[in-house]
Amino acid sequence: DAGVTQSPTHLIKTRGQQVTLRCSPKSGHDTVSWYQQALGQGPQFIFQYYEEEERQRGNFPDRFSGHQFPNYSSELNVNALLLGDSALYLCASSFWGAGNQPQHFGDGTRLSIL
Amino acid sequence: GENVEQHPSTLSVQEGDSAVIKCTYSDSASNYFPWYKQELGKRPQLIIDIRSNVGEKKDQRIAVTLNKTAKHFSLHITETQPEDSAVYLCAASTETGGGNKLTFGTGTQLKVEL
Numbered sequence: 001d002a003g004v005t006q007s008p009t010h011l012i013k014t015r016g017q018q019v020t021l022r023c024s025p026k027s028g029h030d031t032v033s034w035y036q037q038a039l040g041q042g043p044q045f046i047f048q049y050y051e052e053e054e055r056q057r058g059n060f061p062d063r064f065s066g067h068q069f070p071n072y073s074s075e076l077n078v079n080a081l082l083l084g085d086s087a088l089y090l091c092a093s094s095f096w097g098a099g100n101q102p103q104h105f106g107d108g109t110r111l112s113i114l
Numbered sequence: 115g116e117n118v119e120q121h122p123s124t125l126s127v128q129e130g131d132s133a134v135i136k137c138t139y140s141d142s143a144s145n146y147f148p149w150y151k152q153e154l155g156k157r158p159q160l161i162i163d164i165r166s167n168v169g170e171k172k173d174q175r176i177a178v179t180l181n182k183t184a185k186h187f188s189l190h191i192t193e194t195q196p197e198d199s200a201v202y203l204c205a206a207s208t209e210t211g212g213g214n215k216l217t218f219g220t221g222t223q224l225k226v227e228l
Contacts, residue, residue: 042218100146
């Protein structure tokens, strides 16, 4: 049973560039959430996708956008990268449905901005 | 929005001792409280969770308690072992439609010493 997979594992970019991160959910899951984890901090919610639509969004600027595909996989796009965007980006998958559903995380993508 | 505070930020115990980590939350609508263990460079792993209709839940050496009136919940680890050393993250969640977003604490670095 495949868990949540993310790619790439590491990425180095420079200020002003754009980046795309990818996530495949755990088998059977239909909902994908993205989180940003700065060093020494807890993850912060960016947004959540279900049925190819953004369902909830955290306090992140419009530079952060996403997409979900019919096979439930998802992408996170960040434009006009800033030094402060350096972080571990985590994807979590879950079931959509009544009641809070446990979220299962991938290993993350470590993004470094130079 | 929801705010989760977590204490202590670091905790050092002797092998075999118990460890307790405490979290408080601000939104009385929160009704799901998961705990994650995150080893260095690895994904957060769900270790136990509790819903607001339950006051306590146990799973072998791990237990979680919830006090809805005081808006705090705690993780208890008994008979600690070196492999328990990791960062522990608490989170609170409110269901919105069929989805939910997790608001995390800042994490507790637990070190179990021989």
